[in-house]
Every structure is written in structure tokens, then in C-alpha cells.
Amino acid sequence: MKSSAPSHSQDRVEPEAPLDAYSRIVAQVADDVGPAVVRVEGIDGSRRAGIGSGVIIAADGLVVTNSHVVNGARRVRVALVDGEITRADVIGDDPDTDLALLRSDLPAGTGRAALGDSSTLRRGHLVVAIGNPLGFESTVTAGVVSALGRSLRSRNGRLIDDVIQTDASLNPGNSGGPLVSSNGTVVGINTAMIGGAQGLCFAVSSNTAQFVVGEFVAHGRVRRAQLGIAAQTVPLPRRIALRIGAGTQAVRVEDVESGGPGARAGLLRGDVIVALDGHPVTGADALMRLLGADRIARIVEVSALRDGHVRKIAITPAERRLKAA
Secondary structure: OOOOOOOOHHHOOOOOHHHHHHHHHHHHHHHHHHHHEEEEEEEEOOEEEEEEEEEEOOOOOEEEEOHHHHOOOOEEEEEOOOOOEEEEEEEEEEOOOOEEEEEEOOOOOOOOOOEOOHHHOOOOOEEEEEEOHHHOOOEEEEEEEEEEEEEEEOOOOOEEEEEEEEOOOOOOOOOOOEEEEOOOOEEEEEEEEOOOOOOOEEEEEHHHHHHHHHHHHHHOOOOEEEOOEEEEEEEOOHHHHHHHOOOOEEEEEEEEOOOOHHHHHOOOOOOEEEEEOOEEOOOHHHHHHHOEHHHOOOOEEEEEEEOOEEEEEEEOOEEOOOOOO
């Protein structure tokens, strides 16, 4: 007599099905974005200054890469996926965010990628890194978003905010290449890996890149404000912090530039800055973050501790200029 037990064959899920879906996504991203990824070589006279990757983001030949790949060069070589090599001009270089923007005369029909909205990312989202690690061109690695909102110290000492941490493998040469979401948009520019660590890789968010690219196109640089001071992060005694409603750290003015915004407003060496326009200043990095382009030539209120009392000082920041190398 035949068994009347129901068959479950139709309910079985083949074990390879999830892998197939994963593979299809990664392969599609590689096919869509891979043609927009280039090798970038900084040129210093006859010497190669740096080498890495880049991603074409516009039909008029705009290429985003890392500042440390350009390495101060004003002209670079760009190698396309088909091997064609073309020259490019550096139209913007911002070591503070480790981003640079190039422009090259690219052949018609060259692939390009779109900068997406990195604020939509969540931990665990699939991401794909494309680049030229150790000279192996058009290499694809995949992983997940491990963490969001990290801060990473740039090579010139300033903190880069809103950094994406991923376990998609990166190696020297991946720098400047795109980190791509599963929908094919660029959500980050790969910038660093930690030697000796497993799965600790970082990318500057695409939202930061969008802002920086906009500044480059409009002004040729990223504008930031400055008070004309040298500052150092210092601890605040707990009793003072409680009394004035500040945090446990602040910024002490170590030097005041003669004729600078701080000097003109009466800021003195030894003053301890605890707030700017009501925002807590918990360290030198926090002060630099608050001094964005929107505060250039606009009066700001600096709260500074002097002789045991908080003084409100009105200062008009100037644009910060990078010192010539």
C-alpha cells in the first residue's frame, strides 16, 4: 500500500539558491560599475608619485580618487579598463578628506558610475569594492557594511568624519576606487586598510564625496573657516565643567596669529574655548568640524574660559588657506 504522507519536495529550498542570488548581485555590480573604474598614477616630473584607483562619475571626464594617490601632483595618468591611457588634470585636491577630483578627455561611451546616498546604508548591507590592488586591474571583492559613522585620521592629521567600515578586502592600489551598493550606486570611495588586521577597511562616504566634488567644481577647493589660532585639546576640571555646563574636554588657545580673526576679536593665548555658537567644543577636531564654509566671513560667538569666567567673544572667521608645500 502506498504511503499517503505528503511530499515536501516542492517545499525544499536548494542550498545553493542564496549563493546564486548573492553571486548575481555581485556580478551585476561588477558589470555595471567596472567599466567606470580606472587606474590612476600621479606624475611628479618624470617620476610616478602615487598609484591607485579612481571612478568616473560624469560624462565630461570627472574622476574621483584619493588625495594620497594624487600625492600633490597636478597632472596624472588615467588608464581605462580597455588599457587606453590618457592624461588628466587635478582640478581639486583635499587632504583633509583624502579626496581629489580629476578631469580627463575620455573617449565617447566610456562608462561612468553614479554617486549614491550613503545615508541609506545600514550595517550588514552588501557592498562591492572594485579597484586595482597591487596592480591587479579590475579586481572585485565583496563584503558587508561593518559599521557607519566612523572617524578616520587623514594623512595630514585631520579627522575624516562619516567614514564607512567594511570587510570587503582592500589592498594597496584599491585606494580611490568605488565602494558600491547592491543597487549599483557608489556609496563610498575606498581609502584605507589596516595592515595586520582582518576585515578592517574604510571608505569615505559618498555624501562627503558629493559635497567635496561640489566645492571643487564651484571653487576649485574645499572652503573652510579658521580663527587664526593654534589650539590644543585639554581636559576641563570636573568642578569647572559642572559650573559652566561644559564637557570634560575643551580647547586651549596655544598661539594667536597676529592680525588674524582671533587676534582682532581679542582672543588671547591661554583662553579655553568651550563652545562656538552654542555648540560644545570638546576638542580641536570638534572645533575644526564646526568651522565649515558657512561660517566664513560671518560673525560667530565663541565662549572662552578666562580667569575662571566664561566670556562671549564675537569673531569673524576667515577662509583657511592651505600652506604651500
